[in-house]
Amino acid sequence: MRAAVLAALLLAAMPAAGAEERRSGFADMSAATQAMQADDAANPGMLWVLDGEGRWSRKAGRTERSCADCHGEAAASMRGVAARYPAIDAERGEAVDLAGRIALCQTRHQEATPAPRESEASLALTAFVAHQSRGLPIAPPDDPRIALLQAEGAALYRMRRGQLNLSCAQCHDDNAGRRLAGSVIPQGHPTGYPLYRLEWQGLGSLQRRLRGCTTGVRAESFAPGSHDAIALEAYLMSRAAGMPVETPAVRP
Amino acid sequence: MSGGLRRGAIVAMLLATMPAAADEPRPVMIGGDAIAASLTGRPGDAARGRAIVADRQRGLCLLCHAGPFPEERFQGNLAPSLAGAGSRLSEGQLRLRIVDSARVNPDTIMPPYHRTEGLSAVGAAWRGRPVLTAGEVEDVVAFLVTLKE
Numbered sequence: 001m002r003a004a005v006l007a008a009l010l011l012a013a014m015p016a017a018g019a020e021e022r023r024s025g026f027a028d029m030s031a032a033t034q035a036m037q038a039d040d041a042a043n044p045g046m047l048w049v050l051d052g053e054g055r056w057s058r059k060a061g062r063t064e065r066s067c068a069d070c071h072g073e074a075a076a077s078m079r080g081v082a083a084r085y086p087a088i089d090a091e092r093g094e095a096v097d098l099a100g101r102i103a104l105c106q107t108r109h110q111e112a113t114p115a116p117r118e119s120e121a122s123l124a125l126t127a128f129v130a131h132q133s134r135g136l137p138i139a140p141p142d143d144p145r146i147a148l149l150q151a152e153g154a155a156l157y158r159m160r161r162g163q164l165n166l167s168c169a170q171c172h173d174d175n176a177g178r179r180l181a182g183s184v185i186p187q188g189h190p191t192g193y194p195l196y197r198l199e200w201q202g203l204g205s206l207q208r209r210l211r212g213c214t215t216g217v218r219a220e221s222f223a224p225g226s227h228d229a230i231a232l233e234a235y236l237m238s239r240a241a242g243m244p245v246e247t248p249a250v251r252p
Numbered sequence: 253m254s255g256g257l258r259r260g261a262i263v264a265m266l267l268a269t270m271p272a273a274a275d276e277p278r279p280v281m282i283g284g285d286a287i288a289a290s291l292t293g294r295p296g297d298a299a300r301g302r303a304i305v306a307d308r309q310r311g312l313c314l315l316c317h318a319g320p321f322p323e324e325r326f327q328g329n330l331a332p333s334l335a336g337a338g339s340r341l342s343e344g345q346l347r348l349r350i351v352d353s354a355r356v357n358p359d360t361i362m363p364p365y366h367r368t369e370g371l372s373a374v375g376a377a378w379r380g381r382p383v384l385t386a387g388e389v390e391d392v393v394a395f396l397v398t399l400k401e
Contacts, residue, residue, distance in 0.1 A: 163378040164312070164363040165354075165371055175330050175361070181308065181315045182326030218378040 022243060025186035025251055028177075033198070037250035045127065045196035045248025048120075048203045052128025055121065061112025067125075070109060074132050082130035083138050083245050086234045088145055095149055095230050099126045099205065117224045123203050127194045130247035137242045138191065146234060153235025156228060162219025171213075183252075188213075189240040190233065192249020199252065206233060285356055286344030291366070291386035301395030304388055305334070311384070311392065316362070320399065330361065336401030346396045350389050365389060 026034060036042045057068040071077040085098040096104065102125050103114035115121035140146060157168045171180070172188035179185070193206040200208075207224040210232070214221045222229040280287055290296070304311040306321050313319070318327035319334035337346065348355055353362035364371075365383045374380075384392065 159372060161371075161373040163371065163374050163381070163383055166361060166363070170361050179326075179329045181328050215375065218375050220373045220375050 022189065022240065023187055024189055024191050024243060024246065026192070026246060026249065028184045028186050029250075029252060033250055033252060037192075037246070043196065043248060043250060045194070045203055045250060048124045048127045048194070048196075049131045049248055051120070052124035052126070052131075055125050056128060061106065061110030063109065063111050065110055067105070070105075074129065078129045078132035080133050080136050080139070082133040082247065083136045084141050086146070086149070086230050086237070087141050088143055093145075095146065095234065097225070097230055097233055098130060100225050100230075102126060102129065118205055118208060123194050123205065126205070127203060127248050130194065130245065133245040134247055135244050137244060138237055138240050140234065140238050140241055149231045149234040150238045151235075152228075153231040153233070153238075156232050157235055162214065162217035164217040164219075166217045168213065188236070189243055190236045191240055191243050192246035192251070194247065195249040195251055197251045203248065206236075280351065282348060282355065283344070285348060286342060287347040287351060288344040290390055291347070291351070292390050294390065296387070296390030296392070296394035298391070298394040298398050300388075301391035301393070304384070304392050305395060310388070312363070334396065334399055336399060338397045338399040339401045341396075343393060343397050347389065347393045350384070350392055350396075365392075 026037065029037075036044075040046050053074075055067075056074055057066045059066045059069070068074070082098055085101065086095045087101070088094065089096045089101065089104060091108075099117055099122055102122070103117070106112045106114040115125070140150070160167045160170070168188065171185050176185050176187045190206050193209070194203050195209075196203050197209075205224070207222065207229060210229075211221045222232060280291060281289060305313045305319070306324055308314065313334065314321065314324055314327045316328040316330040317332070317334050318329065321327065341349070349362070351366040352364040353360040354364060363383055366386065366389050368380055368382050
């Protein structure tokens with residue numbers, strides 16, 4: 001039931017007409033793939049969410065503490081958190097993405113070795129935390145440091161790159177909705193990460209998705225967790241502000 | 253700059269920007285909106301050119317263009333069909349558009365197939381190499397010339 005309501009919500013947020021209208025990649029998918037995302041029993045991404053839920057209450061590190069020991073019920077404490085990342089980590093005064101934030105808790109508060117980025121453990125915890133924001137509008141923090149980062153990200157988004165000399169904007173703003181060979185070019189909103197991609201047969205991060213786009217134009221990829229990667233994500237999130245979080249989304 | 257390269261403009265020489273890759277570097281003469289002479293000094297091979305155009309790893313053309321390739325299922329719609337390109341444009345005009353379409357339209361999304369300068373953040377595997385060698389450009393041009401409507 002909840003899934004059906006979510007699907008209705010996603011579709012309502014994305015009117016078919018109007019070049020200025022924002023639309024999630026969900027709207028460009030086949031009905032079958034949409035149904036897979038919308039039904040928790042069929043959505044493969046939910047397996048990682050369940051795995052993450054298990055990890056949430058598992059004690060770890062020198063402090064022998066679980067995430068739950070400090071944060072309690074994730075449904076309450078993590079609600080809306082993913083919708084405002086990347087955000088500033090107060091201790092370092094620097095922006096981190098959600099996976100980086102979780103790794104900081106593992107080193108700083110659990111005194112554990114953090115799960116490497118894009119490992120199954122990191123993806124599962126990130127998916128579990130982000131899932132607590134499903135259906136909530138993306139809402140980047142109102143912070144001048146984040147605004148600066150968004151501006152840097154916007155420049156990266158508009159920069160032509162790679163041997164094929166294409167910017168993100170040339171595909172995702174200027175040609176969204178058209179066909180690049182067999183694929184409809186989506187607007188490129190980061191609403192569903194980490195998400196299950198049929199092509200990957202697994203769950204993957206936004207960074208992994210971006211590697212597909214950067215190597216597609218034969219460009220260098222952004223190093224996950226790097227300043228540029230976080231700036232680009234901050235811009236993508238500001239561009240998607242107000243759109244509902246879909247984690248775990250499904251994409252072709 | 254771009255305006256100066258449109259039809260009727262004086263001949264510009266593009267020496268430095270041409271890569272000295274596997275093929276012998278030759279001066280590329282851009283006259284108006286065309287490169288009149290073959291980049292290799294020899295005519296290309298239309299059959300090889302057709303294979304390059306249809307190849308999604310080498311030519312990549314069908315990512316954006318459709319064309320007379322009944323055997324190819326997924327063709328793009330970001331660009332005009334290649335059908336009839338040989339009627340609309342001369343051989344020299346076709347050559348310039350493959351070598352560096354930005355010379356005709358600075359905002360183009362069509363990749364510069366035989367230019368290596370002025371590009372940013374090129375991946376290590378591709379750095380310093382053009383998308384197509386001079387010989388491959390000639391093969392593609394030889395094929396496009398045959399696309400009459």
